[in-house]
Amino acid sequence: MATHERLxxxxxxxxxxxxxxxxxxxxxxxxxRMVIHLYRPDIEDAENRVRDHSFDxxxxxxxxxxxxxxxxxxxxxxxxxENPEWNILLLEAGQDENVLSxxxxxxxxxxxxxxxxxxxxxxxxxxxxxxxxxxxxxxxxKVLGGSSSLxxxxxxxxxKKDYDNWENLGNEGWAYRNILKYFLKAENMRIPEYxxxxxxxxxxxxxxxxxxxxxxxxxxxxxxxQQLGYNIVDVNGKLQTGFTRSHxxxxxxxxxxxxxxxxxxxSKRRNLHVSVHSLVEKILIDEYxxxxxxxxxxxxxxxxxxxxxxxxxxAGAIQSPQLLMLSGVGNIEHLKEVGIYPVAHLPGVGQNLxxxxxxxxxxxxxxxxxxxxxxYSFNLNxxxxxxxxxxxxxxxxxxxxxxxxxxxxxxxxxxxxDPAEDYPDIQFFIAPSADNxxxxxxxxxxxxxxxxxxxxxxEDILYxxxxxxxxxxxxxKSRGYLKxxxxxxxxxxxxxxxxYADPDDMLRMIDGARIAQNLVDQPALRELNAxxxxxxxxxxxxxxxxxxxxxxxxxxxxxxxxxxxxxxxxMGPANDYNAVVDSRLRVYGIGNLRVIDGSIMPTIVSGNTNxxxxxxxxxxxxxxxxxxxVASNYLSKYQSNGAINMKYMELRNxxxxxxxxxxxxxxxxxFPHLSKNLTLKYNNSKHETKPLHKSEKxxxxxxxxxxxxxxxxxxxxxFNNFIPPDYYNTRNSAGSALFKPxxxxxxxxxxxxxxxxxxxxxxxxxxxxxxxxxxxxxxxHNTNNEGFYGAWSPEGNNQNNEKSHNEKxxxxxxTKDRSIQNEGRECQLxxxxxxxxxxxxx
Ligand SMILES: Cc1cc2nc3c(=O)[nH]c(=O)nc-3n(C[C@H](O)[C@H](O)[C@H](O)COP(=O)(O)OP(=O)(O)OC[C@H]3O[C@@H](n4cnc5c(N)ncnc54)[C@H](O)[C@@H]3O)c2cc1C
Ligand SMILES: *[C@@H]1O[C@H](CO)[C@@H](O)[C@H](O)[C@H]1NC(C)=O
Ligand SMILES: *[C@@H]1O[C@H](CO)[C@@H](O)[C@H](O)[C@H]1NC(C)=O
Ligand SMILES: *[C@@H]1O[C@H](CO)[C@@H](O)[C@H](O)[C@H]1NC(C)=O
Ligand SMILES: CC(=O)N[C@H]1CO[C@H](CO)[C@@H](O)[C@@H]1O
Numbered sequence: 001m002a003t004h005e006r007l008x009x010x011x012x013x014x015x016x017x018x019x020x021x022x023x024x025x026x027x028x029x030x031x032x033r034m035v036i037h038l039y040r041p042d043i044e045d046a047e048n049r050v051r052d053h054s055f056d057x058x059x060x061x062x063x064x065x066x067x068x069x070x071x072x073x074x075x076x077x078x079x080x081x082e083n084p085e086w087n088i089l090l091l092e093a094g095q096d097e098n099v100l101s102x103x104x105x106x107x108x109x110x111x112x113x114x115x116x117x118x119x120x121x122x123x124x125x126x127x128x129x130x131x132x133x134x135x136x137x138x139x140x141x142k143v144l145g146g147s148s149s150l151x152x153x154x155x156x157x158x159x160k161k162d163y164d165n166w167e168n169l170g171n172e173g174w175a176y177r178n179i180l181k182y183f184l185k186a187e188n189m190r191i192p193e194y195x196x197x198x199x200x201x202x203x204x205x206x207x208x209x210x211x212x213x214x215x216x217x218x219x220x221x222x223x224x225x226q227q228l229g230y231n232i233v234d235v236n237g238k239l240q241t242g243f244t245r246s247h248x249x250x251x252x253x254x255x256x257x258x259x260x261x262x263x264x265x266x267s268k269r270r271n272l273h274v275s276v277h278s279l280v281e282k283i284l285i286d287e288y289x290x291x292x293x294x295x296x297x298x299x300x301x302x303x304x305x306x307x308x309x310x311x312x313x314x315a316g317a318i319q320s321p322q323l324l325m326l327s328g329v330g331n332i333e334h335l336k337e338v339g340i341y342p343v344a345h346l347p348g349v350g351q352n353l354x355x356x357x358x359x360x361x362x363x364x365x366x367x368x369x370x371x372x373x374x375x376y377s378f379n380l381n382x383x384x385x386x387x388x389x390x391x392x393x394x395x396x397x398x399x400x401x402x403x404x405x406x407x408x409x410x411x412x413x414x415x416x417x418d419p420a421e422d423y424p425d426i427q428f429f430i431a432p433s434a435d436n437x438x439x440x441x442x443x444x445x446x447x448x449x450x451x452x453x454x455x456x457x458x459e460d461i462l463y464x465x466x467x468x469x470x471x472x473x474x475x476x477k478s479r480g481y482l483k484x485x486x487x488x489x490x491x492x493x494x495x496x497x498x499x500y501a502d503p504d505d506m507l508r509m510i511d512g513a514r515i516a517q518n519l520v521d522q523p524a525l526r527e528l529n530a531x532x533x534x535x536x537x538x539x540x541x542x543x544x545x546x547x548x549x550x551x552x553x554x555x556x557x558x559x560x561x562x563x564x565x566x567x568x569x570x571m572g573p574a575n576d577y578n579a580v581v582d583s584r585l586r587v588y589g590i591g592n593l594r595v596i597d598g599s600i601m602p603t604i605v606s607g608n609t610n611x612x613x614x615x616x617x618x619x620x621x622x623x624x625x626x627x628x629x630v631a632s633n634y635l636s637k638y639q640s641n642g643a644i645n646m647k648y649m650e651l652r653n654x655x656x657x658x659x660x661x662x663x664x665x666x667x668x669x670x671f672p673h674l675s676k677n678l679t680l681k682y683n684n685s686k687h688e689t690k691p692l693h694k695s696e697k698x699x700x701x702x703x704x705x706x707x708x709x710x711x712x713x714x715x716x717x718x719f720n721n722f723i724p725p726d727y728y729n730t731r732n733s734a735g736s737a738l739f740k741p742x743x744x745x746x747x748x749x750x751x752x753x754x755x756x757x758x759x760x761x762x763x764x765x766x767x768x769x770x771x772x773x774x775x776x777x778x779x780x781h782n783t784n785n786e787g788f789y790g791a792w793s794p795e796g797n798n799q800n801n802e803k804s805h806n807e808k809x810x811x812x813x814x815t816k817d818r819s820i821q822n823e824g825r826e827c828q829l830x831x832x833x834x835x836x837x838x839x840x841x842x
Contacts, residue, residue, distance in 0.1 A: 028384055029100060029109070029671055032392075032400075033663045036099055039393035043102050043254060050096060050144055050259065050267040052276045055298050059273070062089040063309045064624075065294055067280045067323065069094075070146020071610055072597035072617040073314030074258035075186075078205070078265075079621030081272035088272045089305060090263075091296055093279040094142035098670050101149055102254040103392075104211060104403040105383060108442035110150040113671050115143040119318060119492055120448070127357075127499040129539055130453040130557040137448040138495060138561060140316060144276065145259030147316065148610050151563065152405050153255055155208045155247040157183055157236045158605030158612050159474075161423050169602050170573030171583040173619075182618040183611065191247065199237040205261035206614060210245050212253035212401035215432035217366070217377045217467050217528075218245070218408050222430075224522035225410055235411055240606070241424050243410040246403075249610065253401045258614060281489040283311055283327040283593065285343050290591035309628060310592045314617070317599040318482065321350040321568040322493045324580075325484050329590060338484045344589040348578030350493075352567040353480035354604040356427075357499045358472035359513055359551070360447065360558035361457060361537060363434030364520055366528040368465045376528075377465050378404045378433030380441075404433045410519075411474075411606075414511035416504070426512035427472050427607065428519075429562075434458070434466040434533070445673070447560060456538040466533070469519060471512035472562050474606040477502035482568055499559055510551045564609040569599035584623050585616075596620040 036043050063085075066076050069092035077090040094115060101110055112118060119138040121128060128136040141147040160176040167175040184201040190209045194200045200208075222232060225243040233242035249256045267274055278298040284306075286292050293306035313320050324330055328343030330350065335342045368376040375382055382388065383399045391398025411424035435443040436458035444454045480498035485491040500506050520530050536545060539557045543550035572579025574588070579602075581587055585594045598613045605612045 026668065026671060029106075029667045030663055032103065032389070033100060033667050035389055035393045036103075037663065042252075044099055045264070048264040048268075050263050050274050050276075052096065053273040055275070055301065055303070058089065058275065058303070058305060059087065061306045061308050062087045062273075063307065064088050064312060065305060065307045065310075066090045066312045066314055067283075067294065068092060068146060068313070068315035068319070068597070069144045069259065069263065069274065069276075070141060070314060070316050070597065071148040071258050071613045072146075072316075072620075073312075074145060074148075074262045075614055075617035076312055076314060076596060076621055077272055077274070078262035079618065080624065081266055081269050083625065084269075084271055086271060086309075090272065090274045091278040091280055091294070092144055092146075092274070092276050094144065094146075095276055097144050097149055097257065097259050098666075100667070100670065101143075101257075102260075103400055104153060104248075104250070104253070104255060105400045107150070107152055107403050107405060108438075108446050109671070111137070111139040111446040112673050113150075114669055115141060115150055117142045117318075117492070119495060121495045121497050124496075124499075126501075127497075127556050127559040129559070130450055130537060131448040131559070132450050135448065136497070136559055136561055137446065138318070138565065139446070139563060140318060143259075144263060144274075145257030147563070148249070148614075149255070149257040149259060151610055152608075153248040153250060153403060154406055154409070154608045155206075155236070155249050155611050156409075156607035157615070158607040159240050159423055161421075162603065162605040166571070166602055170576065171571050171602065173583055174571075179615055179619060182615040182622075185618050186611070186614045194234060194237075197234070197237065199234065206249055206258070206611075207251045207256050207261070208247050209250040209253065211248055211250065211403050211407060212397055213399050214245070214402060214407045215375065215377050215404075217432045217465075218430060220524050220528065221467065221469070221519070222408055223524040224519050227522040227524055228519050230410065230412065235409070235607075239422050240411050241413065241419065241422050243408060243428075243430075245408050246406050248403065253396065279489065280315070280323060281326070283313070283323060283329075285327060285329075285590060285593075288591065289344060289589060291593035307592065310594060310624070313587075313593065313595045314597045316597050317353075317565045317568050318493060318495070320595050320597055320599045321482055321580075322484065323489075324349050324569065324587070324595075326487070326489050329587065334483060338487045340484075340487050344587075346580055346588060348570055348572075348576075348580045350482040350568050351479070351578055352570045352602075353482060353495075353497060353565060354476060354478075354567045354601075355480070355497055355499075356472045356474065356562035356564045356604065357476060357497075357505075357509075358429070358470050358560040358562050359509055359555045360449075360470065360560040361435075361533070361554055362470050362513060362516055363436065363457075363466050363468045363533045364525075364530050365461060365464055365466050365533060366525070366530040369528060375465075377467055378402075378431075378437050379465075380438050380463070404437075405429060405431050407432055412512070412515050414508045414515070416508055416511065424606065425474050425508055426515065427474050428512075428516060429468070429470040429472065431468040431470065434468045436461045436466055436533075437463060439463070449558075453538055453557070457533065457535045461533060461535065467530075469516040470560065471509065471516050472560075473505055473509055473512070475604060476505045478505050479567075497561070497565075500556065506552055506555065509555050510548050513551045513555075562608070564598075564604065566598040566601040566604050566609055569595045570602045571600045572602055584627070585620050594620065594624075 064076075064080050064087075066073050066080075066088065069077065069090050073090060073092070077088055080086055081088045098115060100106055101115065110116065117140040119140060120135040121138060123134040125134070128134050131137070139147075139150065141150045143149045163174055163176040163179055167173075167178075180199075185204055186206050187201050187204040188207040189195050189197075189200040189202055190207050195202055222243055222245070226232065231242045232244060233239055235242060235244050236247060249261075251260065263274070266272055275298060278296050280294045280296040281302075282295045283291055284293045284295060284304065291307070291311040293304055294311060295302060295304050297303075313323060315323055321330070324346070325335060326340065328335060328341055329346055330342075331347040332342045332345045334350075366377075370376055388398045388400055392400040406429040408430040410428040410430065412426050412428065413419040413424050414426050417423065417425040435449070435454070438444075439462060440454050440458070443449075476499070478498050478501040480496050480501075482496070483494045485494050500509075517532070519525070520532070532545075536550070537554055537557045540550055540553035543553050569580040569587075570576075570578060571581050571583060571585065574582065579588065581595050581600055585596050585600055587593045587595060596617055598609055598616075600616065601609075601612070
């Protein structure tokens, strides 16, 4: 595999730096979370967030049971519950949406967090070679909104021909002319120039905007694309070939997941019950081969709930086939292998796996034309600055509103594709950054790149102005598959993507990379001295930089999924051996069961998959409404009556978990990987808790004036719906833990396992993870056992009564001392806890 032509210390230097980088990551998250709490109640949106329905108050029967609250499942729950005669249960294995995932810049940080299932592919000799263990990471959302709550928010519908092909394969009603109306139904176009365009509409649940903050280099790359002969077009309109600033699923600049767009309003309906932390283990199928319910587990307790009409499987392209197989629906031979009693032989379940694969490491350096210090591309230091935090908190703009992975994109034709067809086979993600720009904190970790590769590629160009043009294959011919690891619903399935199995895929990829190089050779970019990263992948040193062999080697080493696995329960006509569902998305051979999500795509669409999956669910809801219209005067004896509803309304606000905002637990449990290796510097000499006076603080107090005066009283928890991700599972005995992410390092939240070393680093870790625990344990003062629930010290604001409240009631508060750090960063956050001063670097 990797050829070592020279010995290098880079990997060691690099991994040391990354370990130090972990804590700043967590410090920033905590600070940002506090800022949102204080200044952005619009983001917390406490009133509208979905409330978890109590386990014991769930009905015995529902008309429809929907498995998975992802892109598709959220749409289904919202649309089906529009019919007040139907009771709907929506079961989601993950947690409620997290406040931080609204912030576009945090996109890469959400991967490997607790809202990510953290799947990995099986090792291969042909692709993902630069990744740890030759496994690519496959993040998927484990949260309300599913993958739409952690995706890159890019809004792309695909090519008209994709859908016409679906119809040609025998799927009636799926041609572009049939489905366009469902794209329109879902859309709320907020980009002014497209609002009155026949290809767009306003008023739908998913709003589409440009990212609110973009780097200057992006515009230069768009100029270069025109010099190369492409037009700037609406890639979601009449013609797809061309370039554009990215359209994104954003509402007022913040993430618009399907949980936000579809579920928040619907969840107030009395006929919709949403249950989170509820993993469905099996779909129940009777002797007549009809689905009649499910069995699921929550809080360590199992329950069977039955459906009077249908079970709807929307667990996504990895878990929908998994759950079908667990329920006995799949290839009989494979089911026998893992010891599952077969109910129906459907050999296509888990087959036909398609994904968009990209060539990573396609990074370019350039010279910043500004000499006054203003950035021209992504710069971690200016993003993690107090200025950008203030912009975000007060002005509602600034770099936290940017999504650095693709500010623009292009759809181009390789030399194997006839440009006259307007059916581009290559998509470019245009990023005003490269993996050198974050020191490996996010991008490297998200992709699973090895330390060695990262060091060789980026260590000597760290933080230099850069951009990336990442080519990806829009319609790969290779097909992969999924299998069960075993019969345990908590085991992640085996994933074999088979990237580049078809040689045609590699030819197109190499040509795509060449088009990207031509783009960089255009005058607009040449003027900035744009040039390829001179460092080569350590596995490809034997090839000449510009050769086809080198590009192929790079594609096989630096393989990047664009996170679009689909096709594993493909729709097709009855005579298609591998079809799993028919064109009304009903599972062949099983009654009252549909699959509605990305897995039904017979062929992958030529673009990002979120909007097409929302379209699929919009269309499916209409089909279901039509199919049951004959029985529309059907009155279920289990239908809710007024009494039940009253009870429900009371219950929905009762939480059996802490109702206080606790940013530390919330953030550390969202980012368990950041809270590991916590190397807090702390100063344990006793510090008087009396707040400092203004004069003792930093000379420059412009920040203090702005941010120290809370707009909202910090004393009122605005958002009390947070349930730590593994709350239910860790409180209960073994066997109930959700999938353990590879490499199976389970995050502990079990208090009893914590050791008690006063003033040790371990205790600081405990403290961050369990403030209330720590508070009761170490408090020498008369605290109110609140720990430090985000109490922001209004120090320097002596007239403020809240200060004394704060001083008396909690013995802990944050403050900030200005100091210049090595990299020119300007801020430090101090945490005072029981008279001890801790420094949190940001
Ligand atoms: C990191 C990332 C970035 C992406 N970027 C983009 C982008 O920029 N633009 C774009 O268009 N697309 C993007 N995508 C792809 C897109 O988001 C997905 O294709 C889409 O969200 C999938 O929708 P789905 O309904 O099929 O599945 P999901 O949205 O994944 O929903 C499945 C849901 O089912 C739940 N579930 C699974 N098993 C069970 C069970 N047994 N019991 C209960 N619940 C269960 C899961 O927790 C999840 O919430 C991205 C995806 C990822 C992961
Ligand atoms: C630096 O120069 C650019 C281009 O002239 C300008 O847009 C930007 O605002 C300047 N930055 C500062 C801090 O003056
Ligand atoms: C620790 O804090 C004390 C009191 O605030 C201070 O005098 C001392 O210099 C600090 N030590 C370090 C290493 O920062
Ligand atoms: C104070 O901060 C402002 C804004 O960041 C800056 O322009 C000014 O030069 C600073 N003043 C001092 C004395 O550091
Ligand atoms: C000091 C310490 O705990 N280091 C650990 C950091 O995490 C890595 C893996 O995530 C461990 O290998 C180190 O031992």
